[in-house]
Amino acid sequence: MPKRNRGGQPHNPAWDDGWRRAVDLREALLAGAPLPTIPFIPVRTRPNEVAHAELVLDYSRYYGMNVSYQQNSGFYFGSALFVAAGVAADSISNASARSRAQAMAAPQWRDFQQIGVFVTNQRLVAMVDGSRWLSWDHDANVQVQPLLDHWSVVQYFENSEPLRWHGPAAPWLSVALVYLALGENHLRHHPELRPLSMIQG
Known part of the structure; x- marks a missing residue:
């Protein structure tokens, strides 16, 4: 046993x-x-x-299973540094959401x-x-x-x-x-x- x-x-x-x-x-x-x-x-x-x-x-x-996720796409107005920071934040957020969706969708x-x-x-x-x-x-x-x-x-x-x-x-x-x-x-x-x-x- x-x-x-x-x-x-x-x-x-x-x-x-x-x-x-x-x-x-x-x-x-x-x-x-x-x-x-x-x-x-x-x-x-x-x-x-x-x-x-x-x-x-x-x-x-x-x-x-199929899992959808929402992508962030903000509009940023201001200095080049501010715009770059906003775009980078959206990119990180979208990548994180995509990874979570892929993990949820994977066979398990x-x-x-x-x-x-x-x-x-x-x-x-x-x-x-x-x-x-x-x-x-x-x-x-x-x-x-x-x-x-x-x-x-x-x-x-x-x-x-x-x-x-x-x-x-x-x-x-x-x-x-x-x-x-x-x-x-x-x-x-x-x-x-x-x-x-x-x-x-």
Whole structure:
């Protein structure tokens, strides 16, 4: 199990329990056991959809955005020194505003929030921003990247932005997502899941 200072997480039983549950789930799935099930999720399910878990995790998406900024362009009348100082001040102000806008527009993790996410055999389902139900089909995953040292898992899709989940339940979700989206062979051999099979002293 990672030490609590890896990923900056304090010692807390919730993190220990999250890790142990991930170890147990991986071992059970590799032994041929089915995923656990829960009887209810608060959205309409699809045909043959089975609910497996409800988790609480920190959610974020990775994307850039268009950001505009206002340029200063003053009119200065007076001595040459005064005019030069005014133009220089405008230039510095505009450069600063441009840099801030570029930093805000650059691709980065955004939309941070803690939400409940439901895991089914077909997708993840979650209410985002307290008002929108979103879902992500397992078949749409191009890559599932567990980042166990950081208590995170990142999903990459062909036609939408990367999605990151973080928290004590992230190792468990990593195991479930790799299994559901990529299959048992990936679950057995995925190098990022190797720490779950290691006995830590």
